[in-house]
Amino acid sequence: MCESLPVRCPDCRREHVYSAPAYPCPCGASVTPPLDPSADPARVEHPVWDEAWVTVACAACGRRDQWPHPELGCPCGTLLRVPVTTPATPAAPGRPPSRTPTTPSTDPAHPDPAHQAPDTPTPAARPAADPARPAFQPVAIRTALDAVTAAALYLRWLGYRDIRRADQRPPAGIGLAARGLLAQVDPTVRPASTRDVECLWLTAMTESAGCVYFSLAGYADDARRRADDLGVPLFVLDLTGTPQPVNAPADDLDAAGA
Numbered sequence: 001m002c003e004s005l006p007v008r009c010p011d012c013r014r015e016h017v018y019s020a021p022a023y024p025c026p027c028g029a030s031v032t033p034p035l036d037p038s039a040d041p042a043r044v045e046h047p048v049w050d051e052a053w054v055t056v057a058c059a060a061c062g063r064r065d066q067w068p069h070p071e072l073g074c075p076c077g078t079l080l081r082v083p084v085t086t087p088a089t090p091a092a093p094g095r096p097p098s099r100t101p102t103t104p105s106t107d108p109a110h111p112d113p114a115h116q117a118p119d120t121p122t123p124a125a126r127p128a129a130d131p132a133r134p135a136f137q138p139v140a141i142r143t144a145l146d147a148v149t150a151a152a153l154y155l156r157w158l159g160y161r162d163i164r165r166a167d168q169r170p171p172a173g174i175g176l177a178a179r180g181l182l183a184q185v186d187p188t189v190r191p192a193s194t195r196d197v198e199c200l201w202l203t204a205m206t207e208s209a210g211c212v213y214f215s216l217a218g219y220a221d222d223a224r225r226r227a228d229d230l231g232v233p234l235f236v237l238d239l240t241g242t243p244q245p246v247n248a249p250a251d252d253l254d255a256a257g258a
Contacts, residue, residue, distance in 0.1 A: 005037045005082075012076040020082075023067045023149075024137035026156065029060035033070050039083035044071065052145060054084050068149050138241030141216070144187035148174050150241035151185045151214040159258030171199050173215075181258075182207065185237075186215045192234075194223045201230045212253065214243060 004019040022030040033056050053066040070082040136157045141147050152163050155178055166175030166182055173186035182204045186192055192215045204211035212233045213219075219227070219234055224247060227234050233250035235243035245251045 005035050007041050007072055007080060007082060009074040009076060009078050009080065010041075010043065011078045012074060014074060014076065016072060016074070018070070018072050018082055020070055021068075021139075023056075023139060024153070025058040025061065025063060025065070026134070027058060027061040027063065028134055029058055031056050031058050031065070031067065033067060034085045035070065036083040036085045041072065041080040041082050044079040044081050051081075056084075068145055071145075136242065141187075141237060141239050141241050144174075146241065147187040147214070147216055147237055148176070148185050150237055151183060151235075151243065152176060153241070154214075154235075154243045155181070155183060155212075155258075158253065168203055170196075170203070172196050177209075180209050182209050182211045184211070184213050186213070186217070187237075189217050191215070191217045192219045192223050194220065194226045197223050197227045197230070197232055197234075201232050212250070219246065 004017060006015055007018045008015045018035070020032045020035050022032045025031045033054055052069050052071075054069045055064055056067050057064045070084060072080045072082055074080060134157075136154065139146060139150050139153060141150055155163055155176065160178035160181055163176055163178045166177040169175060170184045172188065172190075172192070173184050176183040176185060182200065184196070184200045186196065192213060197213060197219075200211050200213055212235065213227070214235045214237050216237050218236050224234060227249070228247055231249050233253045234246045235250050236246055237243055243254075245254050
């Protein structure tokens with residue numbers, strides 16, 4: 001699998017060495033999009049949400065998840081989408097995914113170690129409030145898409161599944177949806193307002209779902225008070241990609257999970 005390759009900007013002809021980012025799989029392993037050295041990078045003229053993601057299989061557990069498509073910003077101002085290879089075919093039914101060889105146990109009282117919980121991640125990872133969950137592994141935020149990725153990773157860590165883009169676009173930021181939940185990610189430098197919080201809550205109410213708000217710039221004081229009244233969890237995304245609870249509903253969600 002190619003993890004780095006030279007990328008030449010078609011506009012200024014400057015050449016860069018691009019290294020693919022690594023993302024944390026829920027099993028604890030790192031997942032890296034496989035770069036395709038035989039294809040040319042494509043200019044991103046008008047970003048499209050569906051084209052900004054790529055399906056990658058974890059080499060350790062076989063799990064297939066969507067991660068941000070590799071992109072490179074050239075100093076000349078051109079944004080390039082770095083090509084990746086076609087996702088590998090999933091393992092045949094009944095065949096376990098590839099793992100580090102272990103010696104299975106035949107004693108029902110002592111299950112195969114390969115099927116136990118993953119090892120504890122690196123010390124830099126955020127400790128898990130629930131001992132049954134592995135520690136949260138953040139992704140650094142450099143772009144608005146990184147903020148959405150960080151929020152999606154956190155929701156997945158909490159236990160939410162089938163995370164996707166919400167059907168209704170929120171007044172500010174980007175909406176995410178999961179089973180029984182709507183989330184709003186605001187990557188702007190403007191603190192979220194009372195109207196932002198109320199619109200999210202009302203949309204969630206019409207869909208009989210819970211809701212959660214993620215903001216890079218924090219919240220206005222009246223927005224925090226209104227969120228407390230409505231029971232909306234509020235999180236601030238720091239630049240490490242770690243959501244920080246800023247009210248009691250967020251503390252409860254962080255501790256209990258989905």
